[in-house]
Amino acid sequence: MLFAASLAAGLAGFFNLLNYHAYPLFRPEVAVVVAGIVAVAFVLAALRGAIGSLLGAVMTGLVVAIAADLSAEIDLGWFYALWLVLAVIAFLAEPLLLKMALAMFGTVALFQFVTLTTGLGAPVRPDNSARVLQSGDRPMTDRPAIVHLVLDSYLGLGGMDLGPEHYTQLRAEQSAFFAQRGFQTYPGAYSRHVKTVNSLPYLFSYGTAPFGEGGVDVQYAVADELAYFTDLDTRGYRTSVLQPTYLDMCVNQPLTRCRKYERSDLAALLDTDLTAVERARIMGFTLLQLTGFPSRAAEALQLAANDAFELTGRRPYNRAKLLPLAAVRQFDRFIDELPDLQRGKARVAHLLLPHDPYILDPQCRAKPEREWLDEHGPGTPAARERAYADQVRCVQGKIAAMLDALDRTAAGREAIVLIHGDHGSRISPYVPYIGGPQLTDRELLMAHSAFFAIRVPGEPAAELAGSYALETLMADFRARDFRSAPRPLAARPAMLLMNARSVPTERRALPVPVRN
Structure with a gap:
């Protein structure tokens, strides 16, 4: 049940990502990501079978909480609260919790799959999202165009x-x-x-x-x-x-x-010569960024590994950027x-x-x-x-x-x-x-x-x-x-420095340039 629920949640999030970016389903990199989701679900299920009921409940609660986090932006504090509640439910009625998770995320995965294969229900972005429309009745100026x-x-x-x-x-x-x-x-x-x-x-x-x-x-x-x-x-x-x-x-x-x-x-990947594995890796990091707790954990682990072992690994957050x-x-x-x-x-x-x-x-x-x-x-x-x-x-x-x-x-x-x-x-x-x-x-x-x-x-x-x-x-x-x-008129250059919240609060002169 944990394997099925984890697989359904992973596919639901991934198919939703593909739909949002209008990325075609039948691509080798998509198959690589799906294989990765299957592998993660298998490892989770195997791990759950190897530990006791108390730790198992904590783990099941975490898996379901992450599945929810993948589908909704959850503040870190609320995530911990959700994890605790789900862990208690898993301890008392783990099969029921997993059945509910499978039903919910399985339904979402099926809906997203149908959308990917048929186009029904696909997100439609407005062609013109201007809110304050210029009047078409007023004559247009005869001035030169501006680009x-x-x-x-x-x-x-x-x-x-x-x-x-x-x-x-x-x-x-x-x-x-x-x-x-x-x-x-x-x-x-x-x-x-x-x-x-x-x-x-x-x-x-x-x-x-x-x-x-x-x-x-x-x-x-x-x-x-x-x-x-x-x-x-x-x-x-x-x-x-x-x-x-x-x-x-x-x-x-x-x-x-x-x-x-x-x-x-993500659709910009289609115009490149990147391999299927490279594209799949980028998709995986993009999927990770849809979560709160796992993405923060991955960032912390990467930075800690860089410091401890003098590595030069890129931050997972940046690896999702295109x-x-x-x-x-x-x-x-x-x-x-x-x-x-x-x-x-x-x-x-x-x-x-x-x-x-x-x-x-x-x-x-x-x-x-x-x-x-x-x-x-x-x-x-x-x-x-x-x-x-x-x-x-x-x-x-x-x-x-x-x-x-x-x-x-x-x-x-x-x-x-x-x-x-x-x-x-x-x-x-x-x-x-x-x-x-x-x-x-x-x-x-x-x-x-x-x-x-x-x-x-x-x-x-x-x-x-x-x-x-x-x-x-x-x-x-x-x-x-x-x-x-x-x-x-030229003037002495001055910058506006930000505080830690990225709000500019102080004006200072820029340094004098010295050619290297």
Whole structure:
């Protein structure tokens, strides 16, 4: 009974995951994961048969509690309470508890299987999730179109200037590319914030948005009304947004269209050359992240093993991330839709590129999973920076494809193209916060240095000296009525440091750059 209940619970959670990501059922990696679930259920059943009634009840209660945790987000305190209650029930009536668990999770597994094989009951995401729809009765402006890319964790040219060689070489490549394409770049551009939940609202509100208070592990936040989108609407632009399921700008902005994409979409694995075992491993870690207690236990065990045995194992949480793969798919989709761009339209996309994990080569192909690296380690900083540079080169290739698509239409050729990061590369042991471990001056500068470039037809390519906060550049772009490149006054750069809850509370000067 424990084998059957564990198997049903595992399959219910896994099939639900496949349905959510629209992942096909009949794939070799799916078979590998199913075999793993069968093996886990067998081991649990064998272990239960080898221990006594009291410990067996505790174990059965834990298994059923984890099964429930897999299907519902349970706070850790409530999980322990549920475990205790289920253990007592198992001690008094274990067969009954297991029959109930089998019936419940077996039903869910069957429903999810039917959905996977027939499509009946499959989740349907709205094609347009904009809540504040722009009026279709008002005439659309005859202004040039605006194409606005926010590329997450895109290090600025000034940050690349700090070296070493793998960054200065990247800086030279980036400078040449954007100069040849007619962009004005701002090497000294920087973000006051190092977390997207604060940096994006801040720059889109020209520095007036309240700070996020979702805590360090926030997975979803809704942005308040942001002045940039209101200003575009006031000027008659029809604005569309493409964004990940993280910071939601679909709710409070006046938009014609808004689309959200799953930021760690498993279906993106289908476009790679990863083996079935590699894909299955990623699916397994993704399934683990649907739980509370087991995922925390796995994190703790991995970190303890790293410390005790000097290992360099990646955190299980990071091994479930496919952010760049999903973003590349969406970048291609964004490019494919550019031929119908018209004057008076603004297209804004927030793409999680070149955000970690660093998994793409310069041609945007996925590297073998064993070579994937994360911004905070493990692995040496030099290895992570080289992997980050590869991912930036992938981004550069996609930007080239986007510009080629724009240059094929009249509206695209005369469009204003704005490309910037939301913060820097953040390759350091920790995200900086007040009272936390101290970062080096270089690590702080790399975390805040943010790319900023703009192409305005009729304005020559240039590199603008000086330090400029992102929100200052955006405010000056608005002051020029969104018609010409910003030229704000340079100022001494200052950052807004967060407390341990990721809420910015203190303003400090950024360190003075020293080239490596």
